[in-house]
Amino acid sequence: MPRANEGKHKSKRTPLPIVLILQKFLKTYEKHCAQSQTSVCPAIKSDLKSSIDSDQVLRKFMLVRSDDSPPRILPVSLEPLLMTIQDECYTLAKEICIWGLPLSNPEIARLALLLESKEHTTCPFTTLEIIDCKMDLWSLERLGKALRFSSLRSLVLDYCKFGKEELESIFSGLENNQRLQGLSLRYCGLGPQSGLRLGLVISQSAICKLYLEGNYLECSGALALLRPIADSAETQGKDRLTPGSPDAGNPPQRLQGIKKKIEGLMEAGPWLVKLHLADNGIDGKGKEGENGLSEFIQTLTYLIKYSAHLREIDLGNNVLGEMAAAEILEALRARKTGKLPVLKITVTPQISSDTFRSIWKNSKKSNTIRKKKKKVSSRTSVSVRSSHQGVLCGA
Numbered sequence: 001m002p003r004a005n006e007g008k009h010k011s012k013r014t015p016l017p018i019v020l021i022l023q024k025f026l027k028t029y030e031k032h033c034a035q036s037q038t039s040v041c042p043a044i045k046s047d048l049k050s051s052i053d054s055d056q057v058l059r060k061f062m063l064v065r066s067d068d069s070p071p072r073i074l075p076v077s078l079e080p081l082l083m084t085i086q087d088e089c090y091t092l093a094k095e096i097c098i099w100g101l102p103l104s105n106p107e108i109a110r111l112a113l114l115l116e117s118k119e120h121t122t123c124p125f126t127t128l129e130i131i132d133c134k135m136d137l138w139s140l141e142r143l144g145k146a147l148r149f150s151s152l153r154s155l156v157l158d159y160c161k162f163g164k165e166e167l168e169s170i171f172s173g174l175e176n177n178q179r180l181q182g183l184s185l186r187y188c189g190l191g192p193q194s195g196l197r198l199g200l201v202i203s204q205s206a207i208c209k210l211y212l213e214g215n216y217l218e219c220s221g222a223l224a225l226l227r228p229i230a231d232s233a234e235t236q237g238k239d240r241l242t243p244g245s246p247d248a249g250n251p252p253q254r255l256q257g258i259k260k261k262i263e264g265l266m267e268a269g270p271w272l273v274k275l276h277l278a279d280n281g282i283d284g285k286g287k288e289g290e291n292g293l294s295e296f297i298q299t300l301t302y303l304i305k306y307s308a309h310l311r312e313i314d315l316g317n318n319v320l321g322e323m324a325a326a327e328i329l330e331a332l333r334a335r336k337t338g339k340l341p342v343l344k345i346t347v348t349p350q351i352s353s354d355t356f357r358s359i360w361k362n363s364k365k366s367n368t369i370r371k372k373k374k375k376v377s378s379r380t381s382v383s384v385r386s387s388h389q390g391v392l393c394g395a
Contacts, residue, residue: 018092022052025088032080032087039074042066044081057092065100078107082114090124097129097156108139112146128152132159140169147173147180154182154209161189171197177205178268186276187214195221203228208271208309213278219292222282223299229270230303237306237338272303274312278346282318297324301331304343314346325351325359332362 026048033040043062051058063078078098084090117123128150135143140162147155147170157170167190174180190198195217202210202225217225284290297320303310320328325347335343345363349356 017055018057019052019055021088021090021092022048022058025084025090026052028087029080029084032083033077036077036080037074038077038080039066041076041081059093060095060097061093063096063098063101076101078103079110082107082110085124086114093124095127095129096125097127097131098133099129099131100133102134103130103139105136105138105142108135108142112142115146115150115152123151126152127154127156129156129158130160131156135160135166137165137169140166144169144171144173147177150179152180154184155180156182156184157188158184158186159188164193167194167197171201174201174205174207176268177207179206181206182209182211183207184211185215186211190215190217190221192216192218192221192224195224199225199228202272203232203270204268206268206271209274210272211274211276212280213276213314215280217277217280217282218286219282219284219288219296220286222277222280223292223296226296226299226303229272230299230306232270233307233310234302234305236308271309272307273309275310276312276314277318278314279317282315282320284321285319293320293324297327301327304328304331304345305334305338306340308340310343311341312344316346316348319348319350322351322355325355329355329359329362332359336362 026045029044029048030040041063043064047058047060047062061081063076063081065076066073078101085093114123115125115128162170162185174183190212194215198210198212201207282293282296284293286292288295300313304313328345328347332343332345343363345359347356347359
């Protein structure tokens with residue numbers, strides 16, 4: 001028996017120290033860059049060395065274009081990093097962020113294969129950020145297919161300009177997605193026609209955090225987005241108040257526990273918790289005029305009154321007007337009367353001070369200060385600054 005136990009102990013490998021793992025990773029990464037005739041990403045190298053020096057696990061890879069590189073310097077590429085992750089079986093990182101790079105079809109194909117990987121080579125990433133990057137239609141279609149099978153919890157595609165076909169490629173990968181919970185499409189050029197498709201995706205998936213600042217949804221697009229979500233919230237809210245219904249008398253908190261996790265899957269929604277619609281041209285000046293704004297506000301107030309899941313709305317930099325603000329205030333009061341969770345909301349300060357203060361008082365009071373996004377490029381940084389001119393009520 002003692003010998004058998006000894007054999008068991010010998011068969012167990014002692015894990016390598018994280019320093020050795022990262023040193024080997026850096027060496028392999030540099031080798032792949034040399035073989036592919038691309039540059040080592042300074043940010044990746046710096047983060048690896050910093051983690052080695054501090055004996056800390058590297059959880060996030062930041063692949064960033066160097067703005068001050070001379071034209072003769074070889075470009076930074078995504079492919080050597082992905083090859084290294086696979087070769088070294090590095091499963092400790094959870095986030096991969098790609099900023100300001102033109103991404104080729106082979107690079108996206110390799111990324112898609114990694115996202116789809118299961119069994120022996122399970123993809124470690126739960127967050128994917130592709131910011132201010134150029135991708136053609138083929139790449140977006142391939143990425144969309146990968147999203148259906150990935151384990152991602154958060155997808156950020158800010159500052160990537162999409163046409164109708166490109167958007168459809170992404171949306172097709174989000175349909176009935178029961179893993180992804182956060183979706184960010186800031187400054188992507190989304191127009192009114194995108195609202196209906198987005199609303200269907202959100203209402204039939206696990207996505208509960210939606211960031212759409214800096215687009216062009218206007219009243220019609222924002223209305224199309226909210227309508228199926230607000231209808232569902234209104235139905236659930238009235239069921240809670242109807243005697244004899246299965247949900248009658250159930251406290252709102254119980255609804256938060258409906259979402260079931262089964263092997264990483266969430267029950268289909270809508271489960272909207274955060275909604276950011278700042279700077280989307282939501283006002284009475286579009287084609288629909290004041291009627292369009294009135295219809296949007298009516299739908300929004302249903303969501304505010306009845307949604308037990310909603311926690312945060314950002315409507316900054318949209319000129320809603322005094323009447324719309326007053327309706328939002330009444331909805332917040334009705335929410336409070338219905339004993340739903342407190343909602344923090346951002347509105348434009350271009351309303352009367354009394355209404356503005358009342359909305360603030362009925363919103364969750366702020367303990368944090370909104371931070372500006374990191375500078376992506378000289379072009380996008382202007383857009384970033386413009387998205388933070390509104391006043392946060394109860395952040």
